[in-house]
Amino acid sequence: EREKVFDDIHGVAQVHEETPEFIEKCVEGLDTSVAEIPLKHRRAIIRAWFLRPSLQTDTKFKLMFLRAVRYDAKKAARRMVNYFEQKGALFGEEKLVKRITISDLSQQDMQVFCSGFSILLRRNDQAGRPVYFYDVDKLDLLRLPAESYLRCLWYQAMASMADEIAQRKGMSAIQYFGNPDFSMPGSIRKVTDLFLSHGHMLNHCLPCRFSSFHVCYENPRMSFFLQTLRVAVGRDTRLRIRTHLGSDMENEYFLLTFGIRCDQLLQKSRLGNLEAIQEYVERRRSADRKDEESERDSEARSGIVAYPQLNDVLVGRGLPFREYSGNTPWTSLISTHLEKYQQCSAFEKTIISMDVVKTVKDSGSRFLERR
Numbered sequence: 001e002r003e004k005v006f007d008d009i010h011g012v013a014q015v016h017e018e019t020p021e022f023i024e025k026c027v028e029g030l031d032t033s034v035a036e037i038p039l040k041h042r043r044a045i046i047r048a049w050f051l052r053p054s055l056q057t058d059t060k061f062k063l064m065f066l067r068a069v070r071y072d073a074k075k076a077a078r079r080m081v082n083y084f085e086q087k088g089a090l091f092g093e094e095k096l097v098k099r100i101t102i103s104d105l106s107q108q109d110m111q112v113f114c115s116g117f118s119i120l121l122r123r124n125d126q127a128g129r130p131v132y133f134y135d136v137d138k139l140d141l142l143r144l145p146a147e148s149y150l151r152c153l154w155y156q157a158m159a160s161m162a163d164e165i166a167q168r169k170g171m172s173a174i175q176y177f178g179n180p181d182f183s184m185p186g187s188i189r190k191v192t193d194l195f196l197s198h199g200h201m202l203n204h205c206l207p208c209r210f211s212s213f214h215v216c217y218e219n220p221r222m223s224f225f226l227q228t229l230r231v232a233v234g235r236d237t238r239l240r241i242r243t244h245l246g247s248d249m250e251n252e253y254f255l256l257t258f259g260i261r262c263d264q265l266l267q268k269s270r271l272g273n274l275e276a277i278q279e280y281v282e283r284r285r286s287a288d289r290k291d292e293e294s295e296r297d298s299e300a301r302s303g304i305v306a307y308p309q310l311n312d313v314l315v316g317r318g319l320p321f322r323e324y325s326g327n328t329p330w331t332s333l334i335s336t337h338l339e340k341y342q343q344c345s346a347f348e349k350t351i352i353s354m355d356v357v358k359t360v361k362d363s364g365s366r367f368l369e370r371r
Helices: 002-009 020-036 043-051 053-057 059-068 073-091 107-115 146-160 164-169 187-204 222-232 235-239 248-256 265-270 274-302 327-343 346-362
Strands: 118-120 131-135 171-177 210-217 241-245 313-315 367-369
Touching (some): 002 210, 020 059, 043 053, 107 146, 210 248, 235 241, 313 327, 327 346
Parallel strands (some): 131 171, 171 210, 313 367
Antiparallel strands (some): 118 131
16 A cells, blocks of 8 residues: 555556546446435535536536545545535535636635745646645734635635646645744644644545645754644545655755656745746636636527526525525515505506516526526
8 A cells, every 4th residue: 555655656656547437337336425425414515416406417527526536436425525515614605516716715815825825836747747835934824814725725726626637646735844933822733723624625525636745844843843743634644745854955856856846946935936926826817717708608608507696596496496595585576566466457467577577687687497
């Protein structure tokens, strides 16, 4: 098992061949495993299926979870269920089935995002895997909430999953401890809690897999903190951690032996590296705009809306329809006209109905039927 992990760290692990028959068998096993999970733990995913029915038959979406756990159907099912629970907790139900973009981040989230705490390097490692760079020096948990960091990390991880190589081979991560300020009371605890929450999100919720974690640091005093962190993160992650103690240049040489080229990134990060941060933010904005335009074009061509907005009216019967946010004002509007409607002629009833529908449409809402 250790040899498999070692091969994975160096990017030489064998990638499973995905034949149509193999994919069909894995997806079928995933669907069966999801159905076996107790209902009380599936409420978020059932809600997601209601809001976006295409998710139930989206093979590409399911494959991300299967690839993240090496095609173990039960683990993939649990991860997919946890995915929607965690997403709802971080972003709210209104974004439960929406692809998260940079525009969905709050002002505090954007402060984290633009700080350069976490960026995706332009250059992949020699195995073709994306490389994330985490600069712990830029953590400011005394001013910004941990949830903002988690939302940014979620957004970045899911953005990387558009790359099939990242899904199948995993990703690499560099955690850089240049000279973090842990002098404030409670700062070490806050950093530890953030790393553990991030680790839980990666290992149990997100459909992604990190093949290796490279921890670079210069101050030997960080060794005790890092050893404590290694014990807490879990066995599988612990096996994939490689620590590198030395100067920035020495650490970059260490990373080169694992096929990761940094181009003096550690030294630049210590000096701020504003150019790389701004370039990364603009790169993500551009990618999000293209994806949103593609989604709008697809809806226009097919006439099918991917998922409803909060103010849309869903046509249907049952509790999920009645409780939907857009249906509540629609029901209230009908109630105000109900008494008059019941007492008028058939022609007048038609006029009232048309007025009510017009009022709803003028407010920007749409009438949607679930298919």
